[in-house]
Amino acid sequence: MSISQRPGLTVTALDRLLGFAMAATVIAVGLGFCWILGAIVAQGLGQISLAFLLAEPSNAGREGGIAPMLVSTLLILGVCLAIALPLGLGTALLLAEFTITDQRLGRLVRRSLDFLAGVPSIVFGLFGNAFFSQVLGLGFSILSGGLTLACMVLPLLIRTTEEGLRAVPPSYRQGAAALGLSQTTTLFKIILPAAVPGLIAGLVLGMGRALAETAALIFTSGYVDRFPRSLMDSGRALSIHIFDLSMNIPGGDARAAASALVLLTLLLLLNLLAGALAQRWANSS
Amino acid sequence: MTTMMSAATTCTQPLLEAKHLQLSYGQQVAFHDVSLPIASGEIMAIVGPSGCGKSSFLSCLNRMSDLVPHCHVQGEIHFNGTNILSPRTDTLLLRRRIGMIFQKPNPFPLSVWENLALPLREHGLVKSQTSRRAFRQAIHQAIEAVLRDVGLWEEVKNRLHSSALALSGGQQQRLCIARALILQPEVLLLDEPCSALDPLASAVVEELMLRLRPRYTQVVITHNLAQAKRIADRIAVFWVQQHKGQLIEVGSTQQIFNAPTHELTAAYVSGGKG
Ligand SMILES: Nc1ncnc2c1ncn2[C@@H]1O[C@H](COP(=O)(O)OP(=O)(O)OP(=O)(O)O)[C@@H](O)[C@H]1O
């Protein structure tokens, strides 16, 4: 009978309050997301057509399409991933698998990476402009922009990948060692496939940041809105196009929303693709 | 029966023999001055209180101790006449010939088939055949043979290609034993192989160990004295003295339980009887 006394009542009341607060937060976040998505869809969906995806822009983007930006965006992302993925995976492997004997070095590298991950992207833009565009003489180009983005997403990519590798139970490594499997076999057949969820998380976060980036690209890949002829040519990323349309071009808002919708869809598709590829790799090995 | 067996085996040259073995983690000595011969085909049980260095001792026998940072081993371990602690030892080959089973079953997150095929291919134990199909067939035969050996074939023959993690704990442990056996080892090291299993699954593994004798030499750590009594030919008792592990007594199972010479052994086995 003492079970239903006052302390019990206060605890249930607190529980209920906490439950309510959590539900409210979830709803608020969900609503916020839906509102943003709704606004973009409402404004932009009417503008989207096949011609919009396939044509070059005219009248400063108020008319025509976004084809050159799509190409530039994908090229920049391609350069960025081609550099960042192998470097990121390599560094993460080094940190997670091989610094066991040198804890101090590992801690130092990790702390620097966490600091770099928090540096505002405009700083990376200025660095990219000074280093890639000027010192290395790449000028305003897809290559320069992609390399700058690679620097920007690397810390994030390394840390998430490393966490993914660390999440692989040590008993797998032990079992492999006890069977006399070589380090290479252990890594490629057991550790990496088991770390796939972490690798995907890193890839998705990295791609998201790279696709959404404007500040780091303005000074490096430029904002010329025609088709790039090569990686050394300047090209306008979709995110810069959106920024330009909504800030500088009167009457460009609807087109900006449409471009944002395309960008969101692109992000979604790339994420699905990455997930599917990684899953297939994990199953096949 | 057990005494006869051990009497027969002790007069021949031991297959595996530790001589004045000492292991330390940094400054801390885990065990010291352990000399223990292990005869071919016997089941040697290692018992003793927690922290007396049983697992550490076992990990020297296949050089898994190499993987622990700051771990240092002194002394000699002779296996087929050579000292395996020598730096020239091929540890990958050594671990193929001396398999290890852990307390918690640790199948890889792969299919049952891949769990067995991976070590098999790695060590090139299946002769390369004229065609890919014949090669696969040969692997299949090896897998089926070893799964039958551990009594798992009937249970998993229809799910060879689904994940090994979906098996029960007892099945996973037998798969891990099969995975070690497929490499045709001479010795099996088992570190508390039954302690994560329920009594029924534990009995199945116990029975399997008895069936594998005397084809394989087995060194098994157990906290279950009744189990040691049921399966072991000889028993080695470890104890902590002055913060260091030590081998205090080794003898046939019957002698250890009925006529222990060391008073600590006597107290330990009589406590374990209840
Ligand atoms: N990796 C390690 N680093 C440092 N010390 C360790 C390590 N592994 C074990 N030790 C220490 O060495 C001693 C022996 O440990 P060990 O695991 O060999 O004991 P055990 O007899 O297997 O115990 P249990 O019955 O609990 O498994 C213990 O004091 C333990 O704290």
Ligand SMILES: [Mg+2]
């Ligand atoms: Mg132990």
